[in-house]
Amino acid sequence: MDHATADVLYGFGMAKVCVFCGGTPxxxxxxxxxxxxxxxxPRVQRHRYIRLSVDAVRHHDAPPxxxxxxxxxxxxxxxxxxxLEENxxxxxxxxxRGNLCxxxxxxxxxxxxxxxxxMLMFQHTHPADARGVIPAGDFTSFHETCEPTRSMLGRLGFMNYPPDDAVPLVDTQCQGYSADGVRRTAWITTLKIGCxxxxxxxxxxxxAGKRLAPFDFxxxxxxxxxxxxxxxxxxPAAIPYEMMPALAHPDDLDLTIVPA
Ligand SMILES: [Zn+2]
Structure with a gap:
């Protein structure tokens, strides 16, 4: 099958207004x-997309x-x-591709x-009733600054480029966490493309007055x-693909809050 031809438009519970600013069209x-x-x-085509939440596991495969x-x-x-694309x-x-830079x-x-x-766009490739890991407020706050917030951490990992379809070329995962056992107040997104x-x-x-301690090197x-x-x-070291579940949906967030 030629994955380069037809586009797949996800229309599940399609929003009526922009998820970032409320605008149209x-x-x-x-x-x-x-x-x-x-x-x-082009020889590696597999695209695995798994989304997890606190109470459900859903996934689909699609061309990248x-x-x-x-x-x-x-x-x-x-x-x-x-x-953001241009940047x-x-x-x-x-x-x-794992090239020197x-x-x-x-x-x-x-x-x-x-x-x-x-990752915010990937969330909308799921049916509306399966969404909710990333709350609407995180879309609007992103629109205000076009950056992650001070309640977020980011890190970059390295994996070897998949030699064939045994390992997905693209793999995105999102795990929600609830701090008080009811509301989902935290999440981790993991976006793997190639290396x-x-x-x-x-x-x-x-x-206020506190901050998240950055991850260790x-x-x-x-x-x-x-x-x-x-x-x-x-x-200098590659994460084995087998580590993806432990990386993408650990049992807890294991974050440290320190004075700002
Ligand atoms: Zn908008």
Whole structure:
């Protein structure tokens, strides 16, 4: 089957107004941009997409670059969302293919923002009744700053490029957590494309005067939000794909809150 031909538009419980700003008219948005085609080995096609929540596990398989959602307005789509694409375009193919490159703080901020946007769009490829891991308020707050918030952490991991379809080329996962046992107040998204694994972790709101302690440096994982350190890519160690479940949906968030 030629995955490069037909687009798949997800219309499950389609939003009437933009999920970011409430505006109209709504436009179609590719969840992963077409320009990423240059970074993907055409021999590896498998796209596994699993979404988890506290009470349900749902997943679907789909070709990587054909998924579209119709949940954002034309102003958002052609404005700040397009700018987030432009901000990562010069280095994202190298991250995905595991080519040598250096990410400075600006590139890491851009990567964290692009990854969050992409995962917010992926959430809308699911039926409305299966959504809810990422609450509506996190979409509107993202629209205000076009960046992750201070209640979020981001990190970048390295996996070897899949040699064949034994390992998915694209794998996205989202796990919700409830701090009080009822409301979902926290989540982890994991976006793997080729060699690149980006995680955005949303903690319960961090009080004023406090902040989240960044993740430790590891041979296969580096903080990207917040960050000041250069990242030399590829990282010196690869995370085995078998570690994906432990990485993407750990039993608890294991976050540390420190004075700001
Ligand atoms: Zn909008």
């Amino acid at each position: 709504l436009t179609k948005e590719h969840v992963l941009p077409r320009w990423l085609k240059v970074a993907l080995d 670059l054909n998924e579209q959602v119709k949940v954002v307005c034309s102003d958002c789509n052609s404005g700040w969302m397009n700018q 990562v375009r010069y280095f994202l193919p190298d991250l995905i 250096t990410l400075d703080a600006e590139a890491q901020r851009a990567l964290a923002a692009w990854s969050l946007k992409t 690149m694994v980006v995680q955005i972790i949303r903690a319960p709101d961090v009080a 590891l041979p296969s994982l580096r903080p990207i939000w917040p960050t000041n350190e250069l990242i030399e890519w590829p990282l």
